[in-house]
Amino acid sequence: MRKIAIFNPLRFFDLENTVSVFKYGSTIRSNVAFNTRIHDFIVVIDEGLEKAIKWHQTMMTDYPYHYSRISILGPKFISKFQRYSKLCPIFYNSCVIKYGVISKDDLADSLINWTSPFVLSRFQKMIFPVGVIDTYLQSLISQCDSQTTRLFLLSLCEDDIFYRIKCNHNLKNSLINFNNQERKVSLLEFLRKIVNSSYAGDIRFLFNDNSIKLSEKELYDSLPFLTARYLPSIIHYFQNNKSGFAIEGASLSTLNELCKLAKSITDKMACNLMNNPMSGMNSEFCVSEDWSSFIKLFFNERITLKINPSREWRANEFLKLPNEFKSRASRIAARKRFLKLLPINILFSKYIDSLHPSTLPWSPNVIDETIRRYNFKCSLLSVLKNILFNFGRIVSNTLL
Template sequence: MEAAAAGRGLDLAGPLRDLLPPVDFCCAYGSTLTHARPDATSMVDYILGVADPLQWHSENLARNPTHYSSWMARRGPESVTWLADRVGVGVYFNPFVEWGDKRIKYGVVAMKDLATDILTWDQFYLSGRLQKPVRVLVDNWDIRKVNTVNLKMAAAASLLLLPEEFTEYDLYAKICSLSYMGDIRMLFAEDKYKVKKIVDGSFQPFQSMYRPLIHEYICEGILKMSDYRQQKAFKQDCGVSATNELFSSLPRMIQRRLQGRFTSNSTEIPTHIPTRTLVPSKEVAAASVRTALRRRVMVSSARQAACGLLAAGGMVAARYLGKKMSKALSTRCLTFF
């Protein structure tokens, strides 16, 4: 994880600790990191990792009851954590929290659930956010360590989805797009140019995060580098050996999909190698990655959207959804005209 270029008003680490109960991990993410001067309606988004969400919400409800919708505050911390785990993907968000002249949104997740998603992509929700530049405010060595695996998996998946020749910008745009593949919000409630804006606003932080991996792939012979105009360009080895090297570093949830596909035809894959799927071609690997991520993101985004709507209550939910749809509509209108 690397810190993105900080916008004005983002240095909230000290005061945030005064506002909320203690956390084990905290990072800011989202569009406020890519704009030097966020507009007055922008929210600073946070992920908070805590050891025990039930205990944390209990303390936070006593300290900050107005951060929660009135009906969730009445039901207490058990309902908060039940909603996050059973309806959502383990994260509970409090949006539109007014704090001085700032507006923040923070999502609370158990540290073990955060680490699991980063390593396995089982939900591919928070792991996708940490593949992009974030600003770490409360660091955690365990999360930093497992996220190095997350970054390598993101780079490998993106290389499988990219053509033989591509630029450094193309690579970061593909990495950024992974967690939006299949996201239901992209249909009506997100900026059409979200990926481009993130990469344009965070290109150098992306370089800090991924250039060591790029160098590693060059040393392994998977990539060859050249210059294209004013940015780096690459040509990748699309052979079976290089494809299997990349595919073998992906999460088991993607590899299992391909293994299941070949189970019905045992002549296509050796059954005596249970720990590594052999991919017959880059096209097959790319199709498996694309299908697996789209399905996982679609389910996770739908579950978390439902959790958010239930948690926020009618008026707050309508306000949040209206803000998202207004931003999405503005980008589509600009395209039309």
């Protein structure tokens, strides 16, 4: 059994360079056994290597039992190891409670440029601040929510001009119908895509059939919190892009009521975690009036997102995505296009080249494949890091 109760995460704020603390993971959603389950936190510290060294040095002095035997390598090594790679710029301790330490500049880079799916996926889902949250980070999280909405709307628009040519053998008809790509997806399915994206390509779940069950449980347990984050962004997005976009199955007043209920539930959870960071959704929380009203309204109203965007919209919105993701998606799409061009008549090349800007991101499943490949590389690095973390713990336990 882990020594959960002996350390309050609010103590992190006693250290000079602590910026913010966030809680995420299954214990927020769990209603049993808070004192025996692993609690997941992210501790954000001031940017820069020197401040990271100072933070770890203070922690090793005040709370040496938080660190495994890896601490013998010193705070400088741990700080460099933490900041070693942009793919996974975080150092985890799990001897008492599980928390990852990340510098503010690395977190900002992950939220703005999406350099680390490992960090990004945690901030795209259910996560709450513990104590005071840095206003700059709060604005970056809101910005990230908007980008996440844009990404998964684009993922519904995937198309492949080459597949149409191959199937129809009629280039002219394929192009005439190019803009006729109406898609409809439920709000639940949209939120499911966001949750599932963090599991896609993760090396820990490649051969684990439980990943589907885990993602579904996470989706339904965190439904009010995901709704509170993304539904206002979707409504705002659709109101600003009325041509080709519509929300069906519910009136605007119903959507606003759903947002209000979701925000009320989210605010209560945030308040609970502010008072007691080791708490979560107890049984009373899940049977509250707001919770029941939210679930009833969410599933009684068949909220559907309908999109039929133009090629120009897709091209422009793709260019607004974070540079790191945009670069990776473009390379994958270009590779797919090159392979599919081989059997196509060379006479089509001029026409295909003219469509290049608007078809680049939308080869079949290119966004999903980008997420999957990106997650795989990041999860592989995190596994290698965890091997070192856990090796230090094993050595520590053996010596004790």
